[in-house]
Amino acid sequence: MQNSKNSKEGMANSKKIEARKEQILRAAEKVFAQKGFQDATIAEIAKLAKISEASIYEYFTTKEGLLFAIPIATASKLFETTDFHLKMIRGAANQLRAIIYLFFSSYRDNPDFAAIIMLILKHNKRFLETEGHLVIRRGIKNIATIVEQGIAAGEFKEDTNPYLVRAMIIGTIEHVVTAWLMTGKPDDLMELVDPLIDTIIQGIKPREEETSCWSLRRVAK
Amino acid sequence: MQNSKNSKEGMANSKKIEARKEQILRAAEKVFAQKGFQDATIAEIAKLAKISEASIYEYFTTKEGLLFAIPIATASKLFETTDFHLKMIRGAANQLRAIIYLFFSSYRDNPDFAAIIMLILKHNKRFLETEGHLVIRRGIKNIATIVEQGIAAGEFKEDTNPYLVRAMIIGTIEHVVTAWLMTGKPDDLMELVDPLIDTIIQGIKPREEETSCWSLRRVAK
């Protein structure tokens, strides 16, 4: 009985703490996204989070530490979702399409998260050594892996550079999303998914004469 | 004599002024590239430029104005060079290749300029309404135009989206250069030129079966 009470309290407490953290993180996300890191003030974040400035420092060590903590949850969720979907999809091309789709929709649905990543964190060297960056790095690794699998399966050309493909995908997404953010988010991001993936896929698939028109070499094998 | 002396002085002065400006800009470029905008101080720039802090304000209105003025010269030169070369090149694909080559080599040769663009200016909304940004915008327009010409010439697929292609090219370059800058510039950027352009070109050129394998459809037309 005592145990259950304690464990309940424990849960309640840690839940409360997590809720508080979440509350601060959401406020910070909004303020950082709107003002940028330097122009954002702890005072404003605290106000928005309905908490005292000092309390923020109970949960995060510094203003920058707070910034670095922001993307962890959303990025984790994004990459979990991605992993979940990828398991159900056959074919490297389709998997890439899914990834691009999920990235775009994640950014579209979380523009503050997108702004933090694209406009603030991406250029901060200290962020490179952070848990948040680790999450993102792991999530991005997928792409190169899928490309490699596509090459192995003959879906993509043998001389395809998986890291270049990844750079093209991520770079294009970043560029498009950044422009979208900077211009006040007028466009429909999702319209670009298909053209982008189609272009990429066509760019890296084996030459037609090798595959479609008799596919001599493959037959030969 | 006095006149000529004066006019000489006038020339000398305006030259001197330009030289002074250039001196400040180079110092600012170095400092901003190294420290970022916020962490760079006017004091440090002034010191490096061997000029007083107050004097900087004789030539530039604000710290941000100084920042915004930095890329103008280098960007102008880059786009002039690009224009110059493009006139000598036939074929949209070859022209895109040239552009990518020139961009990469410009960034490689001017890493401070690259850092200012990639890590600082790209995310500054106020920069959008700036002469510097105008120069860059004009320079980038080329790409979409060339793609359009390529489509018109049958070099690229008819349903190619020129703006997406441009986004892919610019986005990939930015992503690669940013990574190169953030990781201490270890890689050889130029190695990526060919794979990148090859992939893009293959991604947007008309389908093989339409062109290589008897081009039935086109003939039918």
Add this chain to the structure above:
Amino acid sequence: MQNSKNSKEGMANSKKIEARKEQILRAAEKVFAQKGFQDATIAEIAKLAKISEASIYEYFTTKEGLLFAIPIATASKLFETTDFHLKMIRGAANQLRAIIYLFFSSYRDNPDFAAIIMLILKHNKRFLETEGHLVIRRGIKNIATIVEQGIAAGEFKEDTNPYLVRAMIIGTIEHVVTAWLMTGKPDDLMELVDPLIDTIIQGIKPREEETSCWSLRRVAK
């Protein structure tokens, strides 16, 4: 049974409380001595005392109150010891010697206590109106009293100023101990006891011609 248990508990409790206080005081003494008053934090004291910060405020009203309480026990013990020894000693000079000896050895054996007194409390005006200061004041009164008795007994010159003598003794001890603390406690404090007291005693004892060589004047009286 219950009663006895309760009273036992009562005893245990008050003992426990005293133990707790003592625990906090020792932690505070160490931290204050090491860091000084301002640089010491309640958090650090609490950590060292293995108690929560809030609990400290169950036993002491403020950080300064805690500071003021530190020397009471040690000072009381010192002055009790001193009183105890003085009863067994005849002659003002010997008594002064004993006092100086006991002071020095107390500081040597309790360098944290010494640091608190010499480097922190001695300069705090609010400490003047404190129980801790009262204890010290009482303990120091001895010296002047002994000097007065020495004068009355003809051991010391009639025109000796007891308060100056006290100031010389205390001042010298303070100066020496402070230097000892500030320089990392390298010297052997005790070596100074004899030279100090000898010099003082010779400085205040009646002139030789009055005492040793026929003591004319005294006889004349």
Add this chain to the structure above:
Amino acid sequence: MQNSKNSKEGMANSKKIEARKEQILRAAEKVFAQKGFQDATIAEIAKLAKISEASIYEYFTTKEGLLFAIPIATASKLFETTDFHLKMIRGAANQLRAIIYLFFSSYRDNPDFAAIIMLILKHNKRFLETEGHLVIRRGIKNIATIVEQGIAAGEFKEDTNPYLVRAMIIGTIEHVVTAWLMTGKPDDLMELVDPLIDTIIQGIKPREEETSCWSLRRVAK
């Protein structure tokens, strides 16, 4: 002509700067003396000096740096005065008397300086490695030297410990001045000069029976 103008300006400027520094130092001295280091604020010092807070940092690097600079001028003057007088005085005893007199009167006439030294700086370890402390150290060295000369001249006992004598003199002065400061400066410090020096001198001069009373013992030898 130009030269003289320039040098005049140079003088004017450096004079102005010195005046400004002096102005800040006087304000800081007063505020630090009244409130102590921690409770003093730059704001208050700036206000009293009729200067902006930021300007203080044009002349001093930190709050503590400002504190450390305060005693330099006064201490230098004190020790120069001391040196000046000592040259005109014969006899170690008289010289010690002069030193004690000059110390006391310096503290009496500059109670803020005295408070800074006695209540703040004396206990700051970082001050030990400071120009201000160097000045003081040099000034205090005198005392031991004079005692040594007194010993050599037969004025003082051969077994006199010059460092103990110095500690007694400085310690007593410090103790007395500190008490004077802490109690609101009611007493006349100067009354203590003669009794103090007389006691010290008698405490360290060769024994009377050897010198005054026909020196029987010595003769006996």
Add this chain to the structure above:
DNA sequence: AATGAATGAGCGTTCATTCAT
């Protein structure tokens, strides 16, 4: 009795910018 959690209040320091000379 004990403490986890929350915060009010405070301050040193930085720096872009101005202006008299």
Add this chain to the structure above:
DNA sequence: CATGAATGAACGCTCATTCAT
């Protein structure tokens, strides 16, 4: 034209203290 000197305005962070539980 050049600049030395001055400053207004801002802010992250700390910590002693409180209080509900």
